[in-house]
Amino acid sequence: xxxxxxxxxxxxxxxxxxxxxxxxxxxxxxxxxxxxxxxxxxxxxxxxxxxxxxxxxxxxxxxxxxxxxxxxxxxxxxxxxxxxxxxxxxxxxxxxxxxxxxxxxxxxxxxxxxxxxxxxxxxxxxxxxxxxxxxxxxxxxxxxxxxxxxxxxxxxxxxxxxxxxxxxxxxxxxxxxxxxxxxxxxxxxxxxxxxxxxxxxxxxxxxxxxxxxxxxxxxxxxxxxxxxxxxxxx
Amino acid sequence: xxxxxxxxxxxxxxxxxxxxxxxxxxxxxxxxxxxxxxxxxxxxxxxxxxxxxxxxxxxxxxxxxxxxxxxxxxxxxxxxxxxxxxxxxxxxxxxxxxxxxxxxxxxxxxxxxxxxxxxxxxxxxxxxxxxxxxxxxxxxxxxxxxxxxxxxxxxxxxxxxxxxxxxxxxxxxxxxxxxxxxxxxxxxxxxxxxxxxxxxxxxxxxxxxxxxxxxxxxxxxxxxxxxxxxxxxxxxxxxxxxxxxxxxxxxxxxxxxxxxxxxxxxxxxxxxxxxxxxxxxxxxxxxxxxxxxxxxxxxxxxxxxxxxxxxxxxxxxxx
Numbered sequence: 001x002x003x004x005x006x007x008x009x010x011x012x013x014x015x016x017x018x019x020x021x022x023x024x025x026x027x028x029x030x031x032x033x034x035x036x037x038x039x040x041x042x043x044x045x046x047x048x049x050x051x052x053x054x055x056x057x058x059x060x061x062x063x064x065x066x067x068x069x070x071x072x073x074x075x076x077x078x079x080x081x082x083x084x085x086x087x088x089x090x091x092x093x094x095x096x097x098x099x100x101x102x103x104x105x106x107x108x109x110x111x112x113x114x115x116x117x118x119x120x121x122x123x124x125x126x127x128x129x130x131x132x133x134x135x136x137x138x139x140x141x142x143x144x145x146x147x148x149x150x151x152x153x154x155x156x157x158x159x160x161x162x163x164x165x166x167x168x169x170x171x172x173x174x175x176x177x178x179x180x181x182x183x184x185x186x187x188x189x190x191x192x193x194x195x196x197x198x199x200x201x202x203x204x205x206x207x208x209x210x211x212x213x214x215x216x217x218x219x220x221x222x223x224x225x226x227x228x229x230x231x232x233x234x
Numbered sequence: 235x236x237x238x239x240x241x242x243x244x245x246x247x248x249x250x251x252x253x254x255x256x257x258x259x260x261x262x263x264x265x266x267x268x269x270x271x272x273x274x275x276x277x278x279x280x281x282x283x284x285x286x287x288x289x290x291x292x293x294x295x296x297x298x299x300x301x302x303x304x305x306x307x308x309x310x311x312x313x314x315x316x317x318x319x320x321x322x323x324x325x326x327x328x329x330x331x332x333x334x335x336x337x338x339x340x341x342x343x344x345x346x347x348x349x350x351x352x353x354x355x356x357x358x359x360x361x362x363x364x365x366x367x368x369x370x371x372x373x374x375x376x377x378x379x380x381x382x383x384x385x386x387x388x389x390x391x392x393x394x395x396x397x398x399x400x401x402x403x404x405x406x407x408x409x410x411x412x413x414x415x416x417x418x419x420x421x422x423x424x425x426x427x428x429x430x431x432x433x434x435x436x437x438x439x440x441x442x443x444x445x446x447x448x449x450x451x452x453x454x455x456x457x458x459x460x461x462x463x464x465x466x467x468x469x470x471x472x473x474x475x476x477x478x479x480x481x482x483x484x485x486x487x488x489x490x491x492x493x494x495x496x497x498x499x500x501x502x503x504x505x506x507x508x509x510x511x512x513x514x515x516x517x518x519x520x521x522x523x524x525x526x527x528x529x530x531x532x533x534x535x536x537x538x539x540x541x542x543x544x545x546x547x548x549x550x551x552x553x
Contacts, residue, residue: 185426197428202315
């Protein structure tokens with residue numbers, strides 16, 4: 001068969017699988033979303049206050065901390081996978097929790113993975129709010145706490161974008177999912193690990209269907225990011 | 235602050251220059267190698283690769299011929315799939331049913347057995363399912379019964395990746411009178427890893443479960459594992475490795491001559507001797523048995539028995 005025909009045929013079959021709501025496709029997509037949303041929610045709860053703390057406090061070495069966080073944006077997923085694997089392994093310090101090869105373990109890994117970018121972007125979002133906002137708030141008699149709240153409210157769109165970016169990274173990463181989740185069918189198999197397995201196994205149509213879904217979700221996330229940022233700037 | 239910034243810039247610049255230099259050097263190397271050397275692409279199963287046997291053979295073979303051997307490993311299903319797509323010149327695998335199919339469909343030329351060993355069922359030392367002393371199919375059946383009753387205590391980790399080992403596992407369920415699809419869907423005791431033998435062993439170790447494994451990969455990983463072999467040397471556990479060159483009639487640019495040379499090296503006295511002793515130094519006992527002299531016992535008769543391929547093998551295949 002012509003190689004391009006094969007890709008075209010695969011694409012058609014992939015779209016059929018999606019439209020027919022193939023149970024395996026639906027199940028893997030739902031699991032991917034559930035795990036990535038959980039990781040992102042936990043990361044948001046942790047990182048927004050941390051980002052705020054760093055932004056609103058001046059301390060020695062603040063620049064270095066911000067630089068470190070920015071370096072960790074590109075934290076390699078396999079490195080996070082390795083470290084979390086060692087922690088959660090039966091012989092590791094957290095081995096008794098029995099979290100290795102479970103969705104819970106994946107959430108831990110992904111949360112660690114996306115936290116730096118979410119902290120960093122939260123700081124950037126807060127820095128983007130002009131000093132006049134704070135000055136105005138204070139001149140209108142706001143307490144320090146109220147001033148912080150005003151700035152955070154003002155930066156909410158940019159912070160939302162940070163959360164969405166974190167979600168995008170959690171959903172599309174494969175290192176943690178493979179090393180901590182273990183790609184167990186019906187339990188920890190998600191979009192990215194399923195694509196890796198099915199491609200090497202030769203089920204190209206199934207892989208393509210999952211790939212299309214993954215790209216579609218990323219597209220939606222990006223549109224959302226543009227949307228919230230658009231509202232903020234306009 | 236300004237000084238710090240300067241230092242950062244300096245470091246970044248230096249790193250960039252270094253990276254560029256390294257890339258250039260690597261590209262240069264490749265260009266030199268690529269000029270007159272032939273390439274032999276071998277698609278192989280993880281057991282041959284992970285044990286290091288193939289690395290050693292590659293080195294010797296590259297000394298015999300002016301060739302660059304490039305090996306990619308995966309489960310047998312994956313290894314065959316790659317060859318069917320034209321991404322390999324030779325496959326070294328261990329699933330006779332799919333090997334025959336590969337040849338019947340015209341992708342492969344002929345099957346040459348070159349080594350064998352046994353599959354084993356490994357599990358935790360305290361053997362919670364109590365399978366010690368059983369034959370392979372009874373053991374599988376017992377693991378399933380105990381697993382369904384007590385899924386937290388008894389688990390079976392399956393390769394789940396269409397590998398040769400996975401195919402054998404399905405065969406064992408079949409021999410035990412069970413339907414594989416039903417087994418796989420019968421509860422959380424059955425864990426489908428969808429990964430290679432090494433990662434599957436590590437997962438089994440972590441979960442304190444049971445799995446089916448080839449003796450050689452188990453020996454190579456043993457020092458990292460608490461698992462022990464529980465069922466060995468059952469007639470259904472025989473594991474035969476075979477080499478199949480890809481047909482130049484299907485993919486004309488395949489390097490059939492070099493694939494033939496490699497098969498002939500595998501079955502040569504030198505190759506068979508290496509297989510016979512490989513692992514003695516590192517593990518203390520050989521990992522594989524040579525096919526030479528054991529053909530009947532391992533079911534490889536006639537052409538399939540460890541014999542060299544004829545001189546005109548490739549030209550005949552092209553015609």
